[in-house]
Amino acid sequence: MIKLLSxxxxxxxxxxxxxxxxxxxxxxxxxxxxxxGVKKRGLGQVTxxxxxxxxxxxxxxxxxxxxxxxxxKKTGIPFILFNxxxxxxxxxxxxxxxxxxIVMNFFVWDIEVRLTDEYGKTKNITIGLPIHxxxxxxxxxxxxxxxxxxxxSNEYSYANVNIEGTVVTIDLRKRINAGEEPDDRACSIxxxxxxxxxxxxxxxxxKIVNKGDSVGEGDLLVSGIVETKDFGARLVHxxxxxxxxxxxxxxxVIELKEKVVNRxxxxxxxxxxxAFGYKLPLYFSNKINYAQHQDVKGVYKLKFNHFVLPFSxxxxxxxxxxxxxxxxxxxxxxxxxxxxxxxxVQKELxxxxxxxxxxxxxxxxxxxxxSLEYEAKVSEDxxxxxxxx
Numbered sequence: 036m037i038k039l040l041s042x043x044x045x046x047x048x049x050x051x052x053x054x055x056x057x058x059x060x061x062x063x064x065x066x067x068x069x070x071x072g073v074k075k076r077g078l079g080q081v082t083x084x085x086x087x088x089x090x091x092x093x094x095x096x097x098x099x100x101x102x103x104x105x106x107x108k109k110t111g112i113p114f115i116l117f118n119x120x121x122x123x124x125x126x127x128x129x130x131x132x133x134x135x136x137i138v139m140n141f142f143v144w145d146i147e148v149r150l151t152d153e154y155g156k157t158k159n160i161t162i163g164l165p166i167h168x169x170x171x172x173x174x175x176x177x178x179x180x181x182x183x184x185x186x187x188s189n190e191y192s193y194a195n196v197n198i199e200g201t202v203v204t205i206d207l208r209k210r211i212n213a214g215e216e217p218d219d220r221a222c223s224i225x226x227x228x229x230x231x232x233x234x235x236x237x238x239x240x241x242k243i244v245n246k247g248d249s250v251g252e253g254d255l256l257v258s259g260i261v262e263t264k265d266f267g268a269r270l271v272h273x274x275x276x277x278x279x280x281x282x283x284x285x286x287x288v289i290e291l292k293e294k295v296v297n298r299x300x301x302x303x304x305x306x307x308x309x310a311f312g313y314k315l316p317l318y319f320s321n322k323i324n325y326a327q328h329q330d331v332k333g334v335y336k337l338k339f340n341h342f343v344l345p346f347s348x349x350x351x352x353x354x355x356x357x358x359x360x361x362x363x364x365x366x367x368x369x370x371x372x373x374x375x376x377x378x379x380v381q382k383e384l385x386x387x388x389x390x391x392x393x394x395x396x397x398x399x400x401x402x403x404x405x406s407l408e409y410e411a412k413v414s415e416d417x418x419x420x421x422x423x424x
Contacts, residue, residue: 045111155386200341240273279417
């Protein structure tokens with residue numbers, strides 16, 4: 036506690052040198068000047084600590100006793116504040132930055148909308164929203180905003196709004212099948228593509244097909260019309276988990292020439308700065324004189340995790356390009372096509388779908404050219420909702 040009080044009031048580390056040190060200390064004691072931490076440093080030399088208030092009086096007493104004193108170190112809040120006062124511009128700038136960051140934290144400076152599609156893949160999208168950049172966070176009702184999104188569009192079965200830092204994140208899920216439908220309207224379940232029933236578990240509705248049955252696209256799997264003994268036929272909201280074996284096929288001509296896009300070396304910069312939604316272009320003209328070009332764009336936001344400030348650098352560089360063609364072997368073409376065709380099939384599949392078998396076949400088509408066909412045997416959800424008219 037004593038050290039804390041001394042630090043608040045401030046104290047000085049002193050070196051004193053005299054042939055009459057005993058006399059010097061007697062004078063200090065007589066004048067009620069408190070010192071502490073006294074240490075002998077040599078013949079006629081000591082060091083000690085003394086409060087700031089007593090320093091001026093100490094000088095006079097030292098002169099009266101032929102004692103030479105020297106200040107070694109100054110410690111405490113009074114000296115810290117004095118040093119800061121000499122850097123007013125830095126101090127004021129620091130306060131301004133802190134206040135600015137606190138104020139900015141009350142607003143929304145970034146909106147991110149993420150959509151999970153029918154294949155379980157997530158991507159960022161842009162949709163119309165009743166909120167905007169620069170809006171007060173306190174004015175956003177998260178539950179109400181999620182409800183507005185669901186009520187104004189029947190594309191989504193789920194919406195969740197989260198606010199963290201200065202970022203609003205909206206997660207959406209596309210409305211795709213019976214298990215994800217939130218309403219109880221009467222509906223049946225049909226096959227979304229041709230296949231063979233691998234398993235079927237109906238919790239509501241009339242089962243039409245069984246395990247091992249072959250079905251075509253659009254065939255009825257579970258009917259929403261249920262026959263009852265007492266009330267006859269009635270409409271229900273069908274619910275079922277239906278797995279099926281399906282075959283996905285993609286093909287492409289095996290080209291023996293490959294297009295190569297080359298940059299000519301000419302380019303144009305069209306960068307800009309953005310602040311509070313206003314854009315400041317860093318170029319004079321937006322005219323592009325290239326017949327063929329390639330754009331490289333990027334937005335670099337002033338961002339610290341979920342704390343985004345309303346400033347960004349928009350990178351936009353346009354390169355002039357020219358197409359050329361080079362000869363490749365059939366083997367090289369097939370290797371590239373294999374990867375392309377498999378990726379095309381994978382984009383069609385839901386996240387939980389599994390490729391059980393796959394194969395590649397080279398065929399000769401009517402034009403005499405060769406084509407590569409990719410066929411994948413897949414286990415996936417087969418049912419999709421069809422509402423009763």
